[in-house]
Amino acid sequence: MSEKESLIKNQGETSTRCVRFQRDGDDCFCFLQGKWSLESDEVRFAHSEWKRFLSANPTAVSFRFSSVELSDWDSALIVFLTQCRYDLEGLKKNFDTSVLPRGIIKLLNLSLVKKATKQRNEFNLNRGIDYLESEIVRFRDRFWGVAAFLGEWISGVASLFVGKSSMRIRDLFAVCRSCGASALPIVTLISFLTGLTMAFVGSVQLEKFNAKIYVADLVCLAMVREMGALMVAIVMAGRTGAAFAAELGSMKINEEIDSLRTFGISPMQFLVLPRTIGLFLMIPLLTLYADMVGILGGLTVGTQVMGFSMLHYFEQTQTALGGMWEVYSGLVKSLVFGLIVGLVGCYKGLASGKDSASLGRSVTSAVVTSITLIVVADALFEIIFSYLDLR
Secondary structure (H helix, E strand, C coil): CCHHHHHHHHHHHCCCCCCEEEEECCCEEEEHHHHCCCCCCHHHHHHHHHHHHHCCCCCEEEEEEEEEEEEECCCHHHHHHHHHHHHHHHHHCEECCCCCHHHHHHHHHHHCHHHHHHHHHCHHHHHHHHHHHHHHHHHHHHHHHHHHHHHHHHHHHHHHHCCCCCCCCHHHHHHEEEEEEEEHHHHHHHHHHHHHHHHHHHHHHHHHHCCCCHHHHHHHHHHHHHHHHHHHHHHHHHHHHHHHHHHHHHHHHHHHHHHHHHCCCCCHHHHHHHHHHHHHHHHHHHHHHHHHHHHHHHHHHHHHCCCCCCCHHHHHHHHHHHCCCCHHHHHHHHHHHHHHHHHHHHHHHHHHCCCCCHHHHHHHHHHHHHHHHHHHHHHHHHHHHHHHCCC
16 A cells, blocks of 8 residues: 555544544545634644645545534634635645535635636636627627617607607606706806806917907807807706616616506607607707807906907907808707717616616716717717818
8 A cells, every 4th residue: 555545544543523534445535523613723733634634645535524513613614625625726636515515615605706806817818709709799789779779769759750659748848848947057157157268268368469359259159169069968968868867777677667568658759759859959949048158258258357348249259150150050069969968868777777786887877978979979070060161
């Protein structure tokens, strides 16, 4: 008999009270018994016995309870089994806990979370390919989800024009009031301060060329071309788009949307159409209002700080406008911005999960996505207008 086999065979004869080792042919067993407690000195001896047993290089170890049941145990048992697992894995030996109670196996799996996370961070070509494949599948699913949402929305608008929509007019009026009149205070504040700030900044530079009167041109053109529509869209994305996502997401959590489908009512026509159409109608009106308030902010600086007369400032503003295309271009942008905010907010709400954390992520994503798409759309408009020589 070899020295290693003799050592393994004699483990049962020199066991401690809480652990006993035994070999039956090619099978090696570790029997757990007695009391496993952090205050017990026998646990320390169990670790020593395990090191002696491991030095005999067993092929595999099966862990189970002895005929003498465990009288008591705490985390000391889990620490011991975890150390045994790491030692056997390092030696590429089999670690068998299939006959242990399910609760102990669950605790062992929890103890491996940190190690598994570390291993996932290591570079692995196959894991990278799997990750890339999963991201491609996720992108495909999102793309088809957005395409299906837009297709259903267009179908809902078409059914509205032919008089077969389940959208209620009073819901549309409620959304218009919420998106329009209720948004006037914040739009007023933002637009007035924007015009005020542009006038102050412009006056500092134009004064160097003795052309401070052109502050009126700067503020007017900036507001009607860009800042009016852009600031209103950003405000509405944070105010109304987030509200749409939160409302629809909460309805999904409470299974109200499923109830509508059960009664044969389309959530797209009943919930999404009033919100998107209401925002689409209100944003151009808010943009016109923001343009006027921004010009008044520039007028305040021009008359109170620079000493211009009100009549002189308005004449310069009228000259800067030239034609109505400057105003129309901002209104065209605002229509597209309104659709972006409404559609993104409703889509994120309907695509939300059924828990509060998912709802919070959907609301945040609705605001961030809306603002990003607004800026991208604004840049595309400027490229198109410059290419068509509409400036």
